[in-house]
Amino acid sequence: MRRALAAAVVLVLLGAGLVAAQSSAPTPRTYLLGVLNLLRRYSIDRDRVDWPRAEAEALRAAEGVSTLSGTYPMIRTVIAELGNPHTSLLSPAQAKAPSAETIEVPSSRAENGIAVLTIPGLIADPEGEHRYVEAGIAALRAVEARASCGWIVDLRENSGGNMWPMLTVLAPLLGDGVAGSFVGPGLAAKVWSIRGGQAWVGDHPGAAEVNPARLTRPSPPVAVLTSRNTASSGEATLVAFRGLGRVGTFGGPTAGFATSNEVFALADGAQLRVTTTFDTDRAGRIYGVEPIVPDFPAQDPEAAAGQWLRTRGGCA
Structure with a gap:
């Protein structure tokens, strides 16, 4: 569900594991850390996850990844740990609204x-x-x-x-x-x-x-x-x-x-929908x-x- 005109879509650029505006595009590592930070901060299911372990495992799995989209499987693995089917990551194509x-x-x-x-x-x-x-x-x-x-x-x-x-x-x-x-x-x-x-x-x-x-x-x-x-x-x-x-x-x-979900528009056009x-x-x-x-x-x-x-x- 979307809150306050499509869940008050929050536009973010991700870097250094935090939500922060940057003048340059994030690296796959900072993108991944930023998305995990959003999940850890906003999800109503956040206490189900051992975050230091989940972050370390996601970073290990992302070693050698050269594109932002290459981090999607690691992000979805952590989303699965939250155990809430309403929380999801949409690719840029999936996130595009119909005409x-x-x-x-x-x-x-x-x-x-x-x-x-x-x-x-x-x-x-x-x-x-x-x-x-x-x-x-x-x-x-x-x-x-x-x-x-x-x-x-x-x-x-x-x-x-x-x-x-x-x-x-x-x-x-x-x-x-x-x-x-x-x-x-x-x-x-x-x-x-x-x-x-x-x-x-x-x-x-x-x-x-x-x-x-x-x-x-x-x-x-x-x-x-x-x-x-x-x-x-x-x-x-x-x-x-x-x-x-x-x-x-x-x-x-x-x-x-x-x-209800908060919708975060990510730097590459993907959307993170976090159940809050x-x-x-x-x-x-x-x-x-x-x-x-x-x-x-x-x-x-x-x-x-x-x-x-x-x-x-x-x-x-």
Whole structure:
């Protein structure tokens, strides 16, 4: 999951085993030491690793390596020791965001008083994020008048990315107030909230956009659909709904990546994504590497959600 506009990507050059700006490119050795320093400093799993041993073994394995990319196997070996599948190293090709025109955007449909809003994952540059939010607002507005029974939010194929545009699109359904938070060892909680159609993290907007849409029926019942493909920011979006008495969750358990990452852009264009905090819901329940089990496991979650919404009253 990505925090504060794509996890507040931290641009760094690595040298002397520390995060530091340099006028010249790092050597493979200083690059490797710098990445290990980031893992040691920021990972919530850092206490699992014997760092002097891991560093010494990584340096021995890197002897004779002449390129920065040649250190990737040593870095990934240490990441494996952390034991958190949400922490990863992406090559420059893997880290490149897709063009704004190619990303999947939210969509909607409505039938028999139930509006279905599908919220896909999002990895994009700012232009892509803007397109995602604009499409989401349009999708919500297109079905708002036909949602007399309530809403289904479909997160079954939301594999993550940037959570803030997702929450911005869903702001009218979430309503104003605290939606969750990030917590981690030795860190003050960072609260997520919705304020006037905008998603916030702490005292800062999470996304630049504001959702101006307003519902004819405020605080409607909402059914959220999940599956094993619901991961990372998809799970954070689910967590934002948990604890609301008018919300039920349907489908299958999620992937178990309900944690947040800091994203460090490395000197060669690679990205280091370090898991730094756990997600918590508005009731203070902490999530993490265990799948989130829905309230109502179902083979046909959309049908089950529709039946549940019709029991909530207000259908026209």
